Amino acid sequence: MRWEGQKLTADDVAPVTPALLPLAGLVRSVQTPEFAGITFHEVTARSVLNRVPPTSSMPFSWTINPFRGCSHACVYCFARKTHSYLDLDTGLDFDAQLVVKINAAEVLARELARPSWAREHVALGTNTDPYQRAEGRYRLMPGIIAALADSGTPFSILTKGTLLARDLPLLKAAAQSVAVGMGISLALVDPVLAEAIEPGTPAPKARLALISRLRDAGLPCGVMAMPILPWLTDGDESLDRLFGELAAAGATGVTAGPLHLRPGSREWFLQWLAAHHPHLVPRYEGLYRGxxxxxxxxxxxxxxxxxxxxxxxRLAAGAGFFRNLPTAGQPEPAVPSALMTGPVQAPLF
Known part of the structure; x- marks a missing residue:
């Protein structure tokens, strides 16, 4: 495991003066020795439930993102573009300038208590990872899980973060009263390539072990095996190894598909490619010319x-954990939808 969550005291925090971002609800901007190079911008949110537009093809209606930005630093991350809305760059700033909704659990509990709340499926991990390293410091997820379960709201979590294991008892308890969908994002098992392209994530072996822990806990665990990288992880040997290790870990289903290069991530990824695999740049430019x-x-x-x-x-088609989960007492849908990613539906294979 490349990292563990840390719980820091006030003495560990160095305020950044003046605050770097003109964010609504900004409380403070801080840096800590344990998170070298990262600045946390702590905000109080007025709302944490995000309504998915009715025109979207997403198989869920609501999302929660406790953080903006992600220290996983995945070079290909489709969510990088969202940092430009804060007048930050989609490269290093996305990895190191993190917005934290420090009152997320309290605000969520109030929102879920409204008489108008229909207990529709809420998805976490659709934009930035709720179990990135910062969760070890801020511990937002236990309160979020409790608020969702206590209100009878079905939910799903997609993560690369092995910090999720900390909350297994809470998730098992929640699954007794609401439908809970669990998913791990893992598209490559070569540790050297993972270190280069996903430098802030737990190693592939750690995520495989997390899949097994979720299954041992009696929870289903689908896998989002995206992105498959052209000429890097799309060979038969790579795919055979990936699917074999996912099956051995106990994955209950897999959605897989190729890399998407959306604005914001495209520039950052091609810069990385030029530095690490320059011979592939012309091939990628041709493949993604459309x-x-x-x-x-x-x-x-x-x-x-x-x-x-x-x-x-013998892996089921589709990760299945971002389907329209039923509220407590309702039957599960007979055929779960495959996982979606980003603003456009992922290929259904």
């Missing part, structure tokens, strides 16, 4: 290879 998505020919080819190895390792 925009954010790889060519249809490539997507069709990759879908075929994914089907081969998913069947070989």
């Amino acid at each position: 925009g954010s998505y790889a060519s249809k020919e490539y997507r069709d080819w990759l879908a075929g290879r994914i089907r081969v190895f998913r069947r070989k390792h």
